[in-house]
Amino acid sequence: MSSETRWLNTEESAAWVRLVALAELLPGALDAQLLRDAGLTHFEYVALMALAEAPDRTMRMTELASRTNATLPRLSHVARRLEERGLIRRFPCPTDRRATNATVTEAGLELIAQAAPGHVGTVRASVLDALTPEQLQQLYSIAGAVLARLDPDERLAATSCQFSEGPTLARAG
Amino acid sequence: MSSETRWLNTEESAAWVRLVALAELLPGALDAQLLRDAGLTHFEYVALMALAEAPDRTMRMTELASRTNATLPRLSHVARRLEERGLIRRFPCPTDRRATNATVTEAGLELIAQAAPGHVGTVRASVLDALTPEQLQQLYSIAGAVLARLDPDERLAATSCQFSEGPTLARAG
DNA sequence: CGCAAATAGTTGTTGGGACAACTATCAAGA
DNA sequence: TCTTGATAGTTGTCCCAACAACTATTTGCG
Secondary structure (H helix, E strand, O other): OOOOOOOOOHHHHHHHHHHHHHHHHHHHHHHHHHHHHHOOOHHHHHHHHHHHOOHHHEEEHHHHHHHOOOOHHHHHHHHHHHHHOOOEEEEEOOOOOOOEEEEEOHHHHHHHHHHHHHHHHHHHHHOHHHOOHHHHHHHHHHHHHHHHHHOOOOOHHHOOOOOOOOHHHHHHO | OOOOOOOOOHHHHHHHHHHHHHHHHHHHHHHHHHHHHHOOOHHHHHHHHHHHOOHHHEEEHHHHHHHOOOOHHHHHHHHHHHHHOOOEEEEEOOOOOOOEEEEEOHHHHHHHHHHHHHHHHHHHHHOHHHOOHHHHHHHHHHHHHHHHHHOOOOOHHHOOOOOOOOHHHHHHO
């Protein structure tokens, strides 16, 4: 076993408590706004967004799960619900009959196009506007260092920019 | 309505994506280790720890809920489960018959004393050891700035040090 | 070819958290 | 005093995520 436990000193404890509080509150705040304004959880929003920005607005379930940091069972349940609401479609992959492809429908694109401004507003109001440009850069580095520990495979690192002024959502509107 | 949406620029988007990934992965990592090694969720661990460090190892349900950033219904359910496991006891407050006090039992103290080293190890391995002292200070400031937006009442700010080398856990052992 | 192992996905069950509804008690004021 | 409103807590219901079990297909290899 390990030697004597190295307890946290004052600075470590203070930073840790705040980080835990942040990790606890942030998901709820994101879900609350999106559910209220668009009837989507944050996870559903991210999944639809990932599909919207994929080539042909289509992606393999496994790849989508990886990009959104979800297990395949979780994504499967969510995909069923989204499909029932007409926001995505699923169809078997022609080249690999084990696989399933998912596509955002027009209704799905319209929904995220409608939801995006409010979501970005929440992101700014609750996080980005509270930080200086230096802190934004620091946050990037710190989160990167921690993710290297928490997510060694860097599945999430592959997540593309979800907020570009890009043409995807413009087309969707 | 608001004017044109200010979409995120490259730096903002990159930092945001990482922060979301961190907030998504961290709670699961903490729960996983504690559940595996002590049969406790991270929330249960924090609640027990808060009670262990309270005067008389006792706290009002409302205050405990506030310190752990839980709604009262959530805490009530958790408290019932912890009480069924013999880790806490609940009894009516003598001075206010609406209120309930919760106390950690000896078994509860023993469990967290046994769980604490592993938990601190996980905290170090997954977060603290990945950061420089400067980054630790930056994280403290950044999280503080964001919490001021997410948690304006600063309920969590009152959370005391949960990791001191302090005598509380020593007494518990 | 044929079989074992790995991969892709779905489904069922379980457990926890959010929310609403409810009871009980306290506090403030006419 | 009595009555209104606020406070403290519990309970019930619904929804979502974790996990395990399962089917189906593909791949690797003898």
